[in-house]
Amino acid sequence: MSKEITSRSEDYSQWYNDLVIKGNLADYSAVRGCMVIKPYGFTLWENMRDVLDKKFKETGHTNAYFPLFVPKSLFEAEEKNAEGFAKECAVVTHYRLKTDPNNKGKLIVDPDAKLEEELVVRPTSEAIIWNTYKKWIQSYRDLPILVNQWANVVRWEMRTRLFLRTAEFLWQEGHTAHATKEEAIEETEKMINVYADFVEQYMALPVIKGYKTENERFAGAEETYTIEALMQDGKALQSGTSHFLGQNFAKAFDVKFLNKEGKEEYVWATSWGVSTRLIGALIMAHSDDDGLIIPPRIAPFHVVLIPFLQKNVEERQVIEDKTYEIKQQLEAKGLRVIVDLDDTKRPGFKFAEYELKGIPVRMVIGPRDLENGVVEVARRDTKEKKSYTLEGLADSISQLLEDIQQSIYDKAVAFRDEHITKVDSWEAFTEVLDGKGGFILAHWDGTGETEDKIKELTKATIRCIPLGNELETGKCVLTGNPSKQRVLFARAY
Amino acid sequence: MSKEITSRSEDYSQWYNDLVIKGNLADYSAVRGCMVIKPYGFTLWENMRDVLDKKFKETGHTNAYFPLFVPKSLFEAEEKNAEGFAKECAVVTHYRLKTDPNNKGKLIVDPDAKLEEELVVRPTSEAIIWNTYKKWIQSYRDLPILVNQWANVVRWEMRTRLFLRTAEFLWQEGHTAHATKEEAIEETEKMINVYADFVEQYMALPVIKGYKTENERFAGAEETYTIEALMQDGKALQSGTSHFLGQNFAKAFDVKFLNKEGKEEYVWATSWGVSTRLIGALIMAHSDDDGLIIPPRIAPFHVVLIPFLQKNVEERQVIEDKTYEIKQQLEAKGLRVIVDLDDTKRPGFKFAEYELKGIPVRMVIGPRDLENGVVEVARRDTKEKKSYTLEGLADSISQLLEDIQQSIYDKAVAFRDEHITKVDSWEAFTEVLDGKGGFILAHWDGTGETEDKIKELTKATIRCIPLGNELETGKCVLTGNPSKQRVLFARAY
Secondary structure, eight states: OOSOOOOTTTOHHHHHHHHHHHTTSEEEOSSTTOEEEOHHHHHHHHHHHHHHHHHHHHTTOEEOBOOSEEEHHHHTTSHHHHHHHGGGOOEEEESOEEEOTTSTTOEEEOGGGEEEEEEEEOSSOHHHHHHHHHHHOSBGGGOOEEEEEEEEEEOOOSSOBTTTBOSEEEEEEEEEEESSHHHHHHHHHHHHHHHHHHHHHTSOOOOEEEEOOGGGSOTTOSEEEEEEEEOTTSOEEEEEEEEEEETHHHHHTTOEEEOTTSOEEEOEEEEEEEETHHHHHHHHHHOBTTBOOOOGGGOSOSEEEEEOOOSSHHHHHHHHHHHHHHHHHHHHTTOOEEEOOOTTSOHHHHHHHHHHHTOSEEEEEOHHHHHTTEEEEEETTTOOEEEEESTTHHHHHHHHHHHHHHHHHHHHHHHHHHTEEEOOSHHHHHHHHHTTOSEEEEEOOSOHHHHHHHHHHHSOEEEEEETTOOOOOEEOTTTOOEESSEEEEEOBO | OOSOOOOTTTOHHHHHHHHHHHTTSEEEOSSTTOEEEOHHHHHHHHHHHHHHHHHHHHTTOEEOBOOSEEEHHHHTTSHHHHHHHHTTOOEEEESOEEEOTTSTTOEEEOGGGEEEEEEEEOSSOHHHHHHHHHHHOSBGGGOOEEEEEEEEEEOOOSSOBTTTBOSEEEEEEEEEEESSHHHHHHHHHHHHHHHHHHHHHTSOOOOEEEEOOGGGSOTTOSEEEEEEEEOTTSOEEEEEEEEEEETHHHHHTTOEEEOTTSOEEEOEEEEEEEETHHHHHHHHHHOBTTBOOOOGGGOSOSEEEEEOOOSSHHHHHHHHHHHHHHHHHHHHTTOOEEEOOOTTSOHHHHHHHHHHHTOSEEEEEOHHHHHTTEEEEEETTTOOEEEEESTTHHHHHHHHHHHHHHHHHHHHHHHHHHTEEEOOSHHHHHHHHHTTOSEEEEEOOSOHHHHHHHHHHHSOEEEEEETTOOEEEEEOTTTOOEEEEEEEEEOBO
C-alpha cells in the first residue's frame, strides 16, 4: 500500500489525522488552525448540506445572509454571549495595507487606516442578526421569522484538530424569532429532531438527544438541546445543538412586537447549528484501520468500477465498453459512479486506495467474469466479496447500498448500546471511564460545583440529560447527595 | 400603494435602492459597507448559484474550500496582485477581546493577543490557493486541477452600493492549474463562455464578450476576459471575468511540475469569478418604475395565486380549495407557487406588492371566473392581462413563463443593440456619451495614456476589445493616431 495508515490501537489520534489527510478530505493550511477542505471532503460536505438544507426548507425555513463582521459594540450587547466568545475572537482593526518604505516589495498595515470601531469576525451571528431583526419586526404579523444561514465562522482555538476544532469552520446557523415562548421551545425541539434524524438516517450514526446542564449551555441560552454521538475510542462528540434563547437577545437589542392585543412584548428566540465538525464524527464513528467508511447516502461516490485492462487492444476495448455500459446503468438509478482506467497502477494498489477513501462498493470487471455474465463486487464496510450477475445489476447494487447503509448504522447502534453503562459508585465511574469508556449513566446532585469537580477529577462532563429521562431517586456518584435522575456522562471531543 | 418607488427618470440611483430595499432583496447592515441579503434576495441568489454550480460541474470542476484568512507574507508574494488589492484589505491583527477594566460590560482588544503576522481577510484567493496547490502538484499526472469555491470575500470600499459594490460580497472563484499554456487559455475562454451563456439564458441579459486592455486587467493576470452588460441608464456593468494568469502565481509560489519528458516546468493558471453583483445587473437591466422584473428561470417564485376571498364561509372554502388545486397542478409542472390568503389587504394593494417583487405571473381566482372555467392571469413584464381556461392551465402557464423569459431577453437585446454606436470623432464620442449613452465603438491608438486621458475627460473606460473583433484601420478618436480596430467604450458601474 502506498499510504500507510496508523492503526487505531497504535495511536487513535494519528489514525484520525491519517484518514483525513491521506483520505483526501482536508489538509492543514498556511494559516494557523485553518484547514483546506479538499474536493473529496467538500463533496461529502455538499451531500450533507444538501440533505439538511432540504429538511430546513421542508420545515418552513429560508436562507439569508448576514455580514461576516460584527461591530464590537453590537458584539458586547448580550453580555453572556459576549463573555462566552470574547476569548476566541479574530479582530479586524485596520482596512488597508501599504508598501513598507523600508522593505521593497513588502507590505505593512497602514496605521492611518485604523477603524474607529473594531470588527469581530463572527464566531456566531446572534448579535448581528438580532440587530437586524429589530428592523424587521414590529407586529405579531411579522412573526415567526424562520431564517437559516450557511456560513463560515471563526473561533480562535489554541489546540486545533482537522474538522473537529478549527479556527475557521463552515456551518449553518438557524435564527428564529417567535411571538410566544411555547412556539420558540417547539422550534428548538423540532430542530434538534431534524438534526437527530439527519445524523441517524444519513450519517448512519445513532445519537442521544438531551438537554445541557447550565454549565454546558450555549452562552446566552436559556436551554441548549444537544445530540451526542459516540466515537470508537469511547469518547462522545456533540454533533448538533439547538438553543432556546428566551428573550435574552430581544432584550439586548430591544426587539419588541405588538401582540394581537396591541401590547408590546419582547420577541422569543432560538438558534441552532451543525458544522463541518460532523465530518469528524462521521470519520471517527465508522472507519477502520484500512481507511474511511462512508455511509452510501452521503458518500461522494457510491461505486468505483475497476476494469481489468488487457494488453490486447480489441480485448481492452470490449472491457472498456462494458464498463461504461455498467456505469450508465448504475447512473440511471441515481448512483454516483467513477471508473478507474489508470493502467500504471496494480489492482491491489487501487483496491487499497479506494478502501482508504471509503467508496462503499468496488466492482471489478474482468474478462473471465464477463464470459460468465458476472462481476466481482466488494463492499467496503465488511470487505465481503461476492459475484453479481449482470442481469439486474443496477437494482442489486442499489439494494446492496441500502444494506450497507443499514449495516453501518446497526453496527454503530450496537457499539453505542454496549457502551452505555449504569454505575452507582465513584469507583465504578472512574473504572468504566478509564476502561471500556463510552457513556455513563450516573446520579448527580444537580449542582454546578459537583459537575466541575467531576470534570476536574476525570475530564468527564455531563453530555446531556436525555430527553424523556426516567426519574429515579438515587445518590450522587461523587457527593452522595440526593439525586432525582441519572444523567449522561462521558469524556468528549 | 404602500411603498413608493422613485421613478427612473426622477432619480435612477434612488430607484435602484428602492427596488433593492422595498423589493425585499437586501438591506444595509450595522457594518459599514456590508449588506444583509434578505430571504427573498437570497433565494434569487440560490437559484443563480445552483445553475452556475451545475454548469461548473458539467465542465469538470469540483468545489473545495480554502481559508478566509491570508497571512500577509503570502498575500504579498505575487507583487502585482498584492499591489492591486492592498488598499482595500480588512486586516486581522488580534485574536482575543477582554473585559475593559475601566468600563463594566464593555470589551476591548486584548493587547497581549496580537498576532505575530497579520492576516488579510481574502479579497480574492489566488495567494492562499496557489500556496496550497504547491503541495498538490508534483507531476503532469496531478494536472489539471479544476477547482471552484463559493465564498465570501472582503474588499474595503469607500463608496458602497447594495449588491453592486459592498465591502463583503458572495461569489464563486474558480482556480485551475494546467500543464500547458494552451490548455489554460482554453479554460479561460471556456469559462467566459459559461458565464455568457448563463447570463443570457437565465438572467435574460445579453452580454458582449471581450478581453480587457492592460490597464483594466485583473491584478496579476496576463489576460482578462470579460462579459459586459448594458443597464437601462446607458452605463455598462462588468458581469463576470475570467483570467489567464500565465505562470505568475506558479512563479510567486514556486509551483512546478515534472512534465511527461521528466523536465520541470512552472504550472499555468486561470481564475474566474462572478458575484452577487450579478443581482445588481439583473435589477438594473430589466425592472421598471413599478418594481422588479425577474426572469422566470431564476425567479424565487413563478406564480402568485390570489383568490378573491368571500365573506360566506362555504363560498370561501370553494375558492380556497380550487386555489390549492391549481397550486398543486402548477407545482407538478415544476413551478414555484405562492398563495396569498391574507384578507386584511385589498387586491390593488396586493397587486402592487407582487409587481414590486417582480413575481412573473399573477393569477386571480374569483367566483365568477371559476363559473366560466377561467382565471385571470397578468404577466409582470408587460402588465398584459388575459383569461386562461382551467383546462390545461399548468401547460399554458409553463408556456407563458417561457414566453416571458424570451420577451425580457428580446427587450434587453433590442435596447442593447440600439445603444451600440459607432463614432469617428471626439465630438460625436462625447455627444453620445452625454446623450443617449450606451456602448460606443470607437478607434483607439492602443496606448494606456490615451485610455487614461479619455477616462479622465469623460469617465468612460474601454469595457473590452470584443472577441472576434473586426480589424479596421482608422484614427484614434482622441489623438488621431493610427488604430487597427474599434474598441468598446462606456461609462460603467
